[in-house]
Amino acid sequence: MERHVEGARRETAGVGAARAYELVRKELFGEFGADFFRSYIDPLRLVAEMDGVLLFRAGSQVAKERLTQQVQHRLEARLRAYEPRVSATQILLEHEIPDDVRALAHARIEEARPQPVAAPMQAQSFLFDTFCQDGSNQRAYAVAQMIASGDGEAFPVWLLHSAPGYGKTHLLTAIAREAAVRTPDRKVLMMTGQEYLEQFQSALHKKRDSSAFKEMVRAPDLLLIDDFHRICGKKATEEEAFDTIYELTRRGGQVVLAANHGAAGIEGLDDVLRARLKGAASCEILEPDAPLRRRILDMRLQHHARLTPGFSVASDALDMIAERVHGSGRDLDGALSQLLIEWKISGGIQVTLEAAANALQPQLSEAAERRITVQLVQKVVARSHNMSVQQLLERTRRHSIARPRQIAMFLACRMTHASLPDIGARFGGFDHTTVMYARDRVAALVDQDPAFRAEVETIARAIRREP
Structure with a gap:
């Protein structure tokens, strides 16, 4: 196979130094990865060709050292595969380029901006x-x-x-x-x-x-x-x-x-x-909510399907993941990677809701074990407003206490499994209609005021992170 590839390259011999380097850059990207390529290889410029020797200009002394140690021998071998006339390469800094090279117009290679190199699928x-x-x-x-x-x-x-x-x-x-x-x-x-x-x-x-x-x-x-x-x-x-x-x-x-x-x-x-x-x-950037997590799942599923044609997950399974797997996009990626394994094991059959629940059972169980309580919500809300839980639970209409208490009731409704009467009882004996009013009032403010929404989301994020 390697001989076949090498033979195919030889058929394109004589493409010229500039074209050869353009082709080799793409190969070096795949070999060294995006970060190394971006830092050292991308700034490298082919500036001259003299009797089979290609002169390159590095962007810095650090880059020159890295390129000389790790890249130069690979660069030469790959260049010769496309342009056999290449006998050697030199990597120089701007002030090291010989004056006679600058003076020879025919030795100069036009410094066109290199074509963007496509990243691997993940980076794309x-x-x-x-x-x-x-x-x-x-x-x-x-x-x-x-x-x-x-x-x-x-x-x-x-x-x-x-x-x-x-x-x-x-x-x-x-x-x-x-x-x-x-x-x-x-x-x-x-x-x-x-x-x-x-x-x-x-x-x-x-x-x-x-x-x-x-x-x-x-x-x-x-x-x-x-x-x-x-x-x-x-x-x-x-x-x-x-x-x-x-x-x-x-x-x-x-x-x-x-x-x-x-x-x-x-x-x-x-x-x-x-x-x-x-x-x-x-x-x-704040934590994604369930609708955004669902859209991220759709996008990442498309990505996986491009890499693995035929991979598919049932819509209700994706809904379940979006609702129950909180956190970052990486958590969602991890869930989809697990489902990809399930899909391959099943012989390429679409991952159903039941199959997804079984495959992700440890991840979902961990989330269930960390079930958020009303007491936890009260603790974090009080801390975020520089007050004690006892102060938060005071039956007063002072805005400095009433508003944090409403936020805590709102989050308790959204983040716990407690009923409205139970939440009211845990806040000192409030009627369930008071909890409903607090929930709806805060929800309206969240929709109307971006700054207030950010404040509430920050508290919710802190609640989820609480050990």
């Missing part, structure tokens, strides 16, 4: 078109689209935060991809906080000089760092991040950061950097 799903929206993430989605289109100059720094699995990586990847298409002149760099940390520390340890790293992260017009909280607690790295944000935005660039908490909640964050992020624009 991280597009704006595949991001399911509702009130929990609509603002974040809108801002992300503005940044991708180049219309977000009003917020040079944007902090996107949420619990893990709520779509931060999806939006950052969508921004990077859309920006490459809509504003091709912008230099875009996306990396994770862990990559930022490792590459900066590597630059320090090897040469006690971070100039090459600084050159790499400050060169883009748009810098996106996912899981930014991973750098926190590392003083030198945080100071470098602060300087990077300052320098990049000072010259008109933009920085997009994604973290598990807002600026005030990121643990270990330096006070200076925290103050900088508190002054930045920010959006929080």
Whole structure:
């Protein structure tokens, strides 16, 4: 098989250095993965061909070292498969390119922007078109689209935060991809906080000089760092991040950061950097409700079906998962992956509601064991309003107590299995009609006031996370 593939490649020999590199880039993407490719290979430019030697320009000293150690020998072998005249490659920095090469017009290769390299199926799903929206993430989605289109100059720094699995990586990847298409002149760099940390520390340890790293992260017009909280607690790295944000935005660039908490909640964050992020624009993605979870399931099912033709799940089974599997999109992905196993074991028969319930029984049982009680709702609501449970239960009409009590009754109705009379009794003997009034009043405010809705959703999220 390998000989057959090699023979097919030889038939295309002589395509030219530029075309060969374009083809090889796609192969390197699959071999090294999206993160490594984006950080090191994507910025690599073919600048000249002289007597079979191809000269490439790396974006930084750090990139040059990584490419020389890990990529160059694979790059040469793959290039020769498409263009046998290639005898060797050299990876240089801008100032290392010989002057005589610059002077020889016929040796110069036009620096056309490389064609976007398609990501694997998993990464291809991280597009704006595949991001399911509702009130929990609509603002974040809108801002992300503005940044991708180049219309977000009003917020040079944007902090996107949420619990893990709520779509931060999806939006950052969508921004990077859309920006490459809509504003091709912008230099875009996306990396994770862990990559930022490792590459900066590597630059320090090897040469006690971070100039090459600084050159790499400050060169883009748009810098996106996912899981930014991973750098926190590392003083030198945080100071470098602060300087990077300052320098990049000072010259008109933009920085997009994604973290598990807002600026005030990121643990270990330096006070200076925290103050900088508190002054930045920010959006929080909230926990998806049942209707949004259902739409996410539909989208993810389509993704799985493209990878595994014929895979299908009954609609009522998806309804059940959306209602009973709370949490993030990753929890829903886990449920669908389990059903994919069930589908394969059954010989390709559609997964029914009964089959789904059996396959997901441990996951559903765990959720049932953590059944939310009225007492738990009272505890979290009281804590969120800086009062004791005893204060929350006082029979008073003071707004500072009555409104939190109404919120607690509303959430008890929504999140527990208690009846209206039972809830009223647990709040100190209120009639069930009082509970109904509180439920309906808070529901109306949630629909009318986005800020109030966010407050209630934050409390509900805290209740679900309570051990």
